[in-house]
Amino acid sequence: MSGASTLDILLWVVWPYVCLAVFVFGHWWRYHYDKFGWTTRSSQLYESRLLRWGSPLFHFGILFVFLGHVMGLGVPKSWTSAVGISDHLYHLMAITIGAVAGFCTIVGMIILIYRRRTVGPVFSATTRMDKAMYLVLAVVILLGLANTVGQVIGEYDYREGVSIWFRGIFRFSLHPDLMAAAPLTFQLHGFIAIFLFAMWPFTRLVHVFSAPIGYLWRPYIVYRAKPEGRLGSAPTRRGWDRSDLKR
Amino acid sequence: MKVMAQMAMVMNLDKCIGCHTCSVTCKQAWTNRSGVEYVWWNNVETRPGQGYPRTYEDQERWQGGWRLTRTGRLRLRAGSRLKNLVTIFSSPTMPAIQDYYEPWTYDYDTLISSPLTKHTPVAQPYSLISGQPMKISWSANWDDDLGGAPNVTQNDPILKKVSDEIKLEYERTFMFHLPRICEHCLNPSCAASCPSGAIYKRSEDGIVLVDQDKCRGWRKCVTGCPYKKVYFNHKTGKAEKCTFCFPRIEVGIPTVCSETCVGRLRYIGLVLYDADRVLDAASTEDEHELLAAQRSVFLDPDDPEVQREAEAAGIPHDWVRAAQRSPVWKLINRYEVALPLHPEYRTMPMVWYVPPLSPVVDQVQETGVDAEDVDTLFAAIESLRIPVEYLAELFTAGDTVPVTGVLHKLAAMRSYMRDLNLGRDPRPEIPAGVGMSEEDMYEMYRLLALAPYDERYVIPPAHSEQAHQLEELVTECAVANVDDGLEQDYAGVSGPFGEGSGEQSQPIAVETLQALRTRQTSDESWGPPDKHRRVNLLNWDGQGMPRGLFPRKRKGDVDE
Ligand code: SF4
Ligand code: SF4
Numbered sequence: 147m148s149g150a151s152t153l154d155i156l157l158w159v160v161w162p163y164v165c166l167a168v169f170v171f172g173h174w175w176r177y178h179y180d181k182f183g184w185t186t187r188s189s190q191l192y193e194s195r196l197l198r199w200g201s202p203l204f205h206f207g208i209l210f211v212f213l214g215h216v217m218g219l220g221v222p223k224s225w226t227s228a229v230g231i232s233d234h235l236y237h238l239m240a241i242t243i244g245a246v247a248g249f250c251t252i253v254g255m256i257i258l259i260y261r262r263r264t265v266g267p268v269f270s271a272t273t274r275m276d277k278a279m280y281l282v283l284a285v286v287i288l289l290g291l292a293n294t295v296g297q298v299i300g301e302y303d304y305r306e307g308v309s310i311w312f313r314g315i316f317r318f319s320l321h322p323d324l325m326a327a328a329p330l331t332f333q334l335h336g337f338i339a340i341f342l343f344a345m346w347p348f349t350r351l352v353h354v355f356s357a358p359i360g361y362l363w364r365p366y367i368v369y370r371a372k373p374e375g376r377l378g379s380a381p382t383r384r385g386w387d388r389s390d391l392k393r
Numbered sequence: 394m395k396v397m398a399q400m401a402m403v404m405n406l407d408k409c410i411g412c413h414t415c416s417v418t419c420k421q422a423w424t425n426r427s428g429v430e431y432v433w434w435n436n437v438e439t440r441p442g443q444g445y446p447r448t449y450e451d452q453e454r455w456q457g458g459w460r461l462t463r464t465g466r467l468r469l470r471a472g473s474r475l476k477n478l479v480t481i482f483s484s485p486t487m488p489a490i491q492d493y494y495e496p497w498t499y500d501y502d503t504l505i506s507s508p509l510t511k512h513t514p515v516a517q518p519y520s521l522i523s524g525q526p527m528k529i530s531w532s533a534n535w536d537d538d539l540g541g542a543p544n545v546t547q548n549d550p551i552l553k554k555v556s557d558e559i560k561l562e563y564e565r566t567f568m569f570h571l572p573r574i575c576e577h578c579l580n581p582s583c584a585a586s587c588p589s590g591a592i593y594k595r596s597e598d599g600i601v602l603v604d605q606d607k608c609r610g611w612r613k614c615v616t617g618c619p620y621k622k623v624y625f626n627h628k629t630g631k632a633e634k635c636t637f638c639f640p641r642i643e644v645g646i647p648t649v650c651s652e653t654c655v656g657r658l659r660y661i662g663l664v665l666y667d668a669d670r671v672l673d674a675a676s677t678e679d680e681h682e683l684l685a686a687q688r689s690v691f692l693d694p695d696d697p698e699v700q701r702e703a704e705a706a707g708i709p710h711d712w713v714r715a716a717q718r719s720p721v722w723k724l725i726n727r728y729e730v731a732l733p734l735h736p737e738y739r740t741m742p743m744v745w746y747v748p749p750l751s752p753v754v755d756q757v758q759e760t761g762v763d764a765e766d767v768d769t770l771f772a773a774i775e776s777l778r779i780p781v782e783y784l785a786e787l788f789t790a791g792d793t794v795p796v797t798g799v800l801h802k803l804a805a806m807r808s809y810m811r812d813l814n815l816g817r818d819p820r821p822e823i824p825a826g827v828g829m830s831e832e833d834m835y836e837m838y839r840l841l842a843l844a845p846y847d848e849r850y851v852i853p854p855a856h857s858e859q860a861h862q863l864e865e866l867v868t869e870c871a872v873a874n875v876d877d878g879l880e881q882d883y884a885g886v887s888g889p890f891g892e893g894s895g896e897q898s899q900p901i902a903v904e905t906l907q908a909l910r911t912r913q914t915s916d917e918s919w920g921p922p923d924k925h926r927r928v929n930l931l932n933w934d935g936q937g938m939p940r941g942l943f944p945r946k947r948k949g950d951v952d953e
Contacts, residue, residue: 190487
């Protein structure tokens with residue numbers, strides 16, 4: 147941490163922690179305060195011709211982009227070389243897959259934003275929060291794609307810089323200097339992406355955490371019985387618990 | 394054997410006059426909110442006709458319900474669970490708003506605020522979806538009473554199955570109304586399609602509900618339901634469906650659609666069924682056997698063993714008694730005149746129908762022959778191939794035998810009762826000819842024709858200790874989450890995260906409905922306690938001073 151200026155510490159230490167704290171507590175708060183509003187807010191009922199292309203392109207693209215980030219940011223360079231993936235091979239993979247996924251995401255996003263703007267009912271169902279979120283998301287994705295494509299010519303190895311800084315945040319070993327040394331587009335991508343995390347709980351992005359994976363295993367038909375142990379319509383008040391046998 | 398109780402309905406189609414009272418009262422009670430303007434939990438469609446949403450019965454296109462795989466296993470027609478998840482970003486076969494209809498309102502203000510003009514001002518229709526002026530070209534019952542026939546009517550998927558030549562001629566002579574609500578199926582494909590597991594069947598009474606707090610708006614249930622009775626609220630982004638008016642049912646009063654039905658043709662009651670056998674029955678290979686299979690899942694509430702098992706399963710004693718008196722059980726399994734709607738969807742629907750005899754009677758009447766003579770009617774049922782086949786496509790997966798059987802019973806009842814009503818000697822051979830005793834025939838007549846209120850509805854209230862707890866589940870009730878809508882701009886969005894967000898749901902007070910029931914069932918006319926001190930100003934001619942116009946003087950009041 148030595149040698150980092152105050153600004154660097156603010157940008158690459160304080161900012162991530164503040165935003166992550168907002169991310170975590172924001173979700174907790176939203177879940178308690180607004181379960182009813184926790185939805186994808188789909189607009190398919192209004193329009194599906196554009197959605198049919200835009201939405202899968204965007205969503206599958208971004209799923210791969212996410213996996214790419216798990217690889218690039220989460221897995222240390224030493225691990226991949228330990229399993230015999232050379233730097234060259236790794237980069238080739240990262241750039242091709244990353245570019246394809248990023249390209250799909252962008253095309254999908256353009257279709258979706260075009261649809262949102264031009265289809266009347268969809269536009270009028272767009273909240274101010276949606277608009278802000280779209281803007282931030284678009285900037286982050288564009289910068290990310292620029293970074294990926296830039297890898298072809300540039301010589302900056304983010305796995306020696308950004309990735310170590312990023313992992314450090316969760317291990318409390320802080321490296322603001324590494325970020326300070328990164329190229330501007332990486333800095334911007336990181337900075338705005340972190341802001342996106344702070345926005346996350348207050349946007350429709352919360353639906354990401356509802357990805358219904360459990361559907362693959364649960365029984366088809368769900369039965370629900372009345373909840374046990376309550377007497378009236380309000381939760382039991384203090385001092386009015388029933389004298390049930392506690393086991 | 395695993396005994397479960399199911400609240401079910403039967404509708405006697407002969408008595409439906411297509412007045413839409415049920416739809417309107419249901420809408421007023423439940424879906425007159427922003428986001429569900431296009432939604433009719435109860436709709437009445439004219440058959441033949443396209444239905445609502447248009448051509449929903451064409452499952453090749455809409456992919457609702459279940460199908461059997463080659464190995465005889467039950468699968469969602471829309472695809473495997475994996476396919477369901479992979480297509481989550483854009484549901485492939487979800488109906489668009491145009492397949493229902495684009496809801497509209499009128500610009501009433503131009504009428505009110507217009508200055509004096511030469512021509513009467515006109516209120517224009519405005520879309521409730523886009524807020525723009527629109528041309529009305531379809532609605533939930535656009536083809537009411539065969540409006541638009543034959544052009545509109547010939548797209549009826551059932552009609553296409555039955556015949557391709559005779560269409561034109563027979564549209565003019567054959568028509569009936571089909572009121573539809575959610576079927577509260579024993580094997581609901583809506584619930585099976587829901588990735589979040591938000592749709593569930595209440596284990597107490599089998600009512601199928603959407604948990605509004607768990608629904609994430611994946612829209613899969615809309616495709617999954619073959620009857621298209623789950624709707625997407627485009628403002629809240631949640632699925633909504635008919636709740637069988639559960640807050641009313643819990644205190645023992647019928648659903649709004651039943652209560653207000655002017656034809657008094659709806660029956661509500663309990664059926665006990667064997668939950669362990671549902672899947673087997675739904676997987677019956679031959680579609681024509683599905684009716685019998687579903688009937689065999691129901692358990693006879695008079696059977697002591699069933700009663701024992703019901704008690705073991707925690708079904709209260711008075712519920713079993715109610716199941717014995719249930720009109721639904723009688724119409725389905727004792728008289729065998731009620732049939733399920735589209736058993737071939739394999740969801741085991743629980744709203745059944747007594748098919749209409751009127752198309753046959755009408756045609757006989759037109760020829761000037763005695764339409765109440767049993768032999769004439771029987772002969773007509775045999776010869777009127779198309780109406781019978783059409784009914785069979787609706788109620789028995791195309792098997793005309795059970796439909797003919799029911800129509801025979803209804804025809805027999807008509808003839809037999811005419812003799813009685815005219816003071817002639819009853820002819821026992823008529824009921825015997827359709828395999829019924831004279832007593833049964835009379836009882837059936839009483840239930841179908843006289844239809845007394847407390848025999849039509851046998852609804853045991855949820856036990857009071859349960860009632861409060863059941864009412865706890867009102868987060869399922871979408872209506873609880875609604876603002877009053879008065880200030881609502883139709884194209885606007887409220888709440889920080891979109892429509893309806895951030896509000897705490899208000900439970901529907903069970904007491905309100907108890908009061909409603911007291912009012913409806915009490916002998917005295919009901920009024921506020923200070924009724925004698927009130928004056929109906931509408932009847933007051935302005936002369937004199939009726940008693941109660943002013944509060945009574947109390948001691949110590951000073952005269953002016
Ligand atoms: S009819 Fe009702 S219970 Fe049956 S699948 Fe459709 S929505 Fe579900
Ligand atoms: S209220 Fe009764 S008679 Fe009228 S349309 Fe509805 S079901 Fe038919």
